[in-house]
Amino acid sequence: MSTKKSFILPGYLLTFALVTSLFFLWALPNTMNDVLIPHFMKSLELSRFKAGLIQSAFKLGYFVFALPAGLIMQRFGYRYGLVIGLILFALGCFLFWPAAIAGKYIFFLGALFVIASGLAFLELGANSLVVSMGDPSLAERRLNFAQAFNPIGAMSGVAIGTVFIFSDTDLTADQIEAMKAAGTFKAYLTEETMRVGPPYIGLGIIVLIFAFFISRAKFPEQEVKIIAQVKGSFAELKKYPHWYKGIMAQFFYLGAQLGTWSYFIQYVKENGGLSSKFAGAFLVGKLAAFMLGRFSSTIFMKYIRPAKLMGIYACINICLVTIGILFPGWIGIWAIFGTSFFMSVMYPTIFASAVKGLGPNAKLGASFLVMSLIGGAVLTPFMGLIADRWNAIAPAMIIPLLSYVVILYYGFVGSKPSGPLYN
Template sequence: MTAIRDSVAEEAPVRKGTSGRGFLYPGMVLPFCLLVSCFAAWGLAGNMTDPLVKVFRSVFSMNNFQSSLVQSAYYGAYFCLAIPAAFINSRLGYKGGVLIGLVLAGTGGLLFIPAAYVMTYSVFLTALFTLAAGLSILETSANPFVMSMGPEHNATRRLNFAQAFNPIGSNLGVLLAALLILPKVNPATAEQRAAMSQETLLATQSEELKAVMGPYVALGLLYILLAVMIGRVKVVERPVESTAGESGGPGRLMRLLRNKRYSFGVVAQYFNVSAQTCIWTYTLHYVTDALGVSDKIAGYWLQASLIVFLVFRFLMVGLMGRYDARKLLLLMCSLGVGLSLFAMVSVNILGVLAIVSLSACISLLFPTIYGEALLGLGEDTKYGAAGLVMAIIGGATMPLVQSYIMDKTSPAVSYITVAGCFVVVAAYGLYTLRAPRPVSAA
């Protein structure tokens, strides 16, 4: 049975007369389904990590800026590992990159075991960095891998479909954090913790950090299981249609930099990930400040935000069958600016609803920017994909800006950061509408 499945997956890409029709090339259904499960799996990690900013702030009695280093470690790993991932993809193919990424991410999840017993913030950051390093390689490989599994003319829509499963994992991640982590965090303030005896404080922190450990260890085991399953399916990757030259090295870098659709796309992706990370990271801060509720109740609002993201991701995939994805991007970014500004001045239940609604605005941004920026890159696609994943560094840097503004003003005022991010992404959408399409995408 395995041999038959493997032969189908290997032979399907080279059949004639089918390359221009359908959503996937023949025989690609099983590899595509397994790869889509990876999109859900890394979404689970990303959004289970968002609440850790506030968890570690409480456990270790830190300010917002210090606790935001959680996001710096997580998204900084994406930046550091994207280029190595491109080299891996060039030498071992997209599948090789997916497998290495899953194993490394699994190792990061298991590192939460020693971190919970050492009870040191820096060790948790190391575990998060390792986990995210694996996810960086996984994402750098999986996104273009999905695009290569079918005709180029519907590659962006195919990527949007695969990315639609990412918020399923995101919702599960937030739910796990709300059920397994946040309820175990002692509500004691920094002053109350300082007044505890050393034994009581250590016992309290140990219980809290072991609650953090459990879900991440399970996540690490899930990544290793996925690696085993994907490793058993053989897929021959199709050569990429090329409009670029064959030279690599400095020539490739200069081609990418001179390609405005791509280079502007990297900038837009930076600000898109910045907006997404800031929205979800500081939803808890905004809700608790605006409504005066506990972190647990605020966690349900974050869950609602992720549900909105999930529903609109699938809705946007459907709308893209009738409307230009670039126009939808411009529309949603404009709405995002308006909602951010409204939340700044209406710090009440309506402002909270505006914050939750921002998830609808970001629902189609990542895969649409990704697909538009890679159009026509040909042989440069693997390295172009790495540049777009490096743009995820926005998730490491922009929360520091927002947290600094928050420490100086309030959670509501800090959302001016999100509004500015939407403006930049909207500008990219406008540019892609006005610029000529690459020849190979026609």
């Protein structure tokens, strides 16, 4: 007699909902970075390359803390890891206020590093927990469903940044020179920089509230003792080609995603002639397409193997980015806009595919996958260098294009589970 596959572990629906809400929460600072880049280019007078270091500092936090987060959760469990992550997240948000008062770019980078160190705990814990909270054969669908709430948070982050951080004053070169002559330009830049403080303080308070609820939630470890006697090891992980190829694919995916989103506002401003606020609205729409892609892929995966669907989407994005490079303008804007729908399936599918069959090595393996998010820190500044060299964003889109080629390979070839697999 066949038994119905459990999408969510019985008795843990509320916990699943609470953990899923974290996908929304950590998306907020991720996409607020996309607002900070053009804002700090103005208020702190940064080049594209220096502004791109926002993503570098952010992803460096993931890289440095992913492995410690995995070891802590392997020793103490998901609850402790998630609470630690939320506390670090809130602390980083609160550090934005003294950074704004000081007006020093390095202090903002430090605050972003602290936020990201907390998010390393959240992404590792929430992704791994969702994968394990039901039938293993439904892991990709379950994670895509949970990840579908991430773009809702992403849209909210851009909306918050657009409304509360961007001002309505995009000065012309003549206006800047006039303010400098009048001695008011420095005060204007200080006022613009201070706009980042209140949104981050509010976010920090919300994060602490979530930390309280997570600390009180019931986790599967309390009953099934997921903190196993057998610990994962790197020597064992090297026996799984689909795992280390997944790290490579995730590295390039984050480079493509963050690079595209970080410079999309600039791309729209350059090629569409729009103001920062209107360009920010385009980014919100791009994230809405990302959300639609996440929810729809959960349905499509009933009929198409997740990795195959990812490979098809990567092929489509290669075509769209090529159009964005060759035809900058409104055709290119809509082509780059459309890539969000098709990239939406990639992160959760790579993650779930890479940890499949790892057994007791799953938490440690997931830590390395989170570390691979450093791809955003490495590749985004390269896009800034290319853009500075050509004085245009369009040529820099070659980085996302090449990244989708790697993901295409992983979807059709590299994601097939192999090695001494666990059920």
